Amino acid sequence: xxxxxxxxxxxxxxxxxxxxxxxxxxxxxxxxxxxxxxxxxxxxxxxxxxxxxxxxxxxxxxxxxxxxxxxxxxxxxxxxxxxxxxxxxxxxxxxxxxxxxxxxxxxxxxxxxxxxxxxxxxxxxxxxxxxxxxxxxxxxxxxxxxxxxxxxxxxxxxxxxxxxxxxxxxxxxxxxxxxxxxxxxxxxxxxxxxxxxxxxxxxxxxxxxxxxxxxxxxxxxxxxxxxxxxxxxxxxxxxxxxxxxxxxxxxxxxxxxxxxxxxxxxxxxxxxxxxxxxxxxxxxxxxxxxxxxxxxxxxxxxxxxxxxxxxxxxxxxxxxxxxxxxxxxxxxxxxxxxxxxxxxxxxxxxxxxxxxxxxxxxxxxxxxxxxxxxxxxxxxxxxxxxxxxxxxxxxxxxxxxxxxxxxxxxxxxxxxxxxxxxxxxxxxxxxxxxxxxxxxxxxxxxx
Numbered sequence: 001x002x003x004x005x006x007x008x009x010x011x012x013x014x015x016x017x018x019x020x021x022x023x024x025x026x027x028x029x030x031x032x033x034x035x036x037x038x039x040x041x042x043x044x045x046x047x048x049x050x051x052x053x054x055x056x057x058x059x060x061x062x063x064x065x066x067x068x069x070x071x072x073x074x075x076x077x078x079x080x081x082x083x084x085x086x087x088x089x090x091x092x093x094x095x096x097x098x099x100x101x102x103x104x105x106x107x108x109x110x111x112x113x114x115x116x117x118x119x120x121x122x123x124x125x126x127x128x129x130x131x132x133x134x135x136x137x138x139x140x141x142x143x144x145x146x147x148x149x150x151x152x153x154x155x156x157x158x159x160x161x162x163x164x165x166x167x168x169x170x171x172x173x174x175x176x177x178x179x180x181x182x183x184x185x186x187x188x189x190x191x192x193x194x195x196x197x198x199x200x201x202x203x204x205x206x207x208x209x210x211x212x213x214x215x216x217x218x219x220x221x222x223x224x225x226x227x228x229x230x231x232x233x234x235x236x237x238x239x240x241x242x243x244x245x246x247x248x249x250x251x252x253x254x255x256x257x258x259x260x261x262x263x264x265x266x267x268x269x270x271x272x273x274x275x276x277x278x279x280x281x282x283x284x285x286x287x288x289x290x291x292x293x294x295x296x297x298x299x300x301x302x303x304x305x306x307x308x309x310x311x312x313x314x315x316x317x318x319x320x321x322x323x324x325x326x327x328x329x330x331x332x333x334x335x336x337x338x339x340x341x342x343x344x345x346x347x348x349x350x351x352x353x354x355x356x357x358x359x360x361x362x363x364x365x366x367x368x369x370x371x372x373x374x375x376x377x378x379x380x381x382x383x384x385x386x387x388x389x390x391x392x393x394x395x396x397x398x399x400x401x402x403x404x405x406x407x408x409x410x411x412x413x414x415x416x417x418x419x420x421x422x423x424x425x426x427x428x429x430x431x432x433x434x435x436x437x438x439x440x441x442x443x444x445x446x447x
Contacts, residue, residue, distance in 0.1 A: 003078075005136035006114065011105055016140035018089075018098055023144050025093035032147060033154040038183035039143035045182050045281040052180055052187060052280075056287045058166055059191065063245055065199045065235040066164065066191040067206030068287070069269070070280055072228035073184035073217060074262055077142045078134040080149065081221035082107065085135065088148035102141065107131030133221055146183060153216040154179045157188070162209040164191040179213075182281055188213050199235030199248065203255045206233070210269075214259050223262035230270040230278055231257055234287050247274035247288050298331055305330075 007015065023040070026032050037043040059066050086099045108131070110123040126132050135142045157163065163178030180187040190209040192202050214224055235253055236245040250273055257269040272278060277286040277293035284293040305327045314322070 002075075002137055005111075005138045007136070007139065012140050015102065015142075018094060018102060019141035019144035022089055022092040022094050022141075022148065026148070026151070029093070031091070032151050033158070033179070033181075035154055035177060035179045036147060036150055036181045038181060038185075039147050046283070048180055048182050049281045049283045049285065052285065053289065055164060055177060055189070056289070059164070059234060060287070062166065062195065063236045064191055064193075064195050065197050065202045065233075066189060067199075067202060067209070067231065067233055069188040069206070069210055069213075069231040069257070070229060070278070071186055071188065071213070071224045073186070074223045074225040075134075076146055076184040076222050077137050077139065079221040079223065080134050080145060082131070082133055084149060084220045085145050088152060089145065091152070092144070092148050106135060143183065149220050150181055150186075153213070153220070154181065156216055157209070157212060160212060162188070162190050162205075162212065164189050165193060185281065186213070187280070199233050199253045200255065202235075203233065206231075207257055210257055210259060224259060226259060226261055226267040226269060229259075230272055232272055232274060232287055234274060249273060301330055302327060 027040070032040065037045070037048045056068075082103045086096075086103060089099050089102075090096065107126070110125050112123055113120040135145050139145075157178045158176070163176055165174065165176045167174050178189065180189075188209055190202065190206045192205070217224060233250075233253060233255055235248045237248050237252070238244075239246050250271060256271065258266050259269055261267045272286070275286055275288040275290065277284040277289075279285075279297070284297050286293070309322070
């Protein structure tokens, strides 16, 4: 069970204010690594999931061996060392008086237990000279504090050269990614520039990347929870029978990673097969993606939802709002992995794409549409024909309608390459569907 701390309302307001100011300063100064998407405006977990999928696709295209570690920090907000948090927030532009006030309150606070029967009469707090650490679950500045700390950790990984480096096909620009973070859920990657490097040769470097990340987390007071962490070792082999390169399995490429459990003993990190999907950022994902695992997971969720509400007596006008607010919220973003390569990348002229995700139009809408226009190009005025070859070359990539782009380049990289570009929504109202008040008045007078 996770302990939620309820702060005094005035103190909570000050924490939230400090967090907003710090995040605004950091965004303006561009000191938050592009791989940290948690607790930031206009960033969603599903965008990070898509970016992971695109990096995996790039690794598969280049046939490069890589190590991918997905780990979960254990109670990150409750284990933050105060002086580390103060230093990180000073880097985000907060005055020293503000940071001292924030953590003096946490260090000297008296805690009570709140239950359904009321608050406890007894209080508890630090008994010695060393105060309680952590910022507390429920702290208004907690997300900002963790972003400030994790930004330093990601920069350290990049400075040591861990990560994936490649070049774009069209502009030949270099991009670099070392970590993907959404709050405390982190993906650490390590790859080699030489395509001849095997997975066995890369394994020591992957262990070094894990050791650096674990050591950095431990220095801030945190820890990695082995039971919620796993990894993939990606490599390829030539299959003469099919004339293609395929993923190597665990039996063909033995290897293990070890890390220290928060309780003390060393543990072996769970390793998955290339096609063995695991839930990350709300999506079942694997380097060798088939979509079956995510489809089955969502199907099971839909069945459970239906089983819970089937015996209930619901009014007719309550069904649709309930469906939109519960089940459909779970199902709406899953198509990013599989459907990004299909016709969802096209918007029928004359239709308005659904807000928040790239849902496909109905068959009737497709029949009424004059044509399809690639996302990222502007349709010609008055027609919906396909663009010319020159316009298609200018469109740098196609993305599902409604998804947003995130910049995956390193802060120390040579460019600010955007792996994925934002989709533009187009609306077109045919003349026969638009009636002004004057048109309606003329219509009534004529009849």
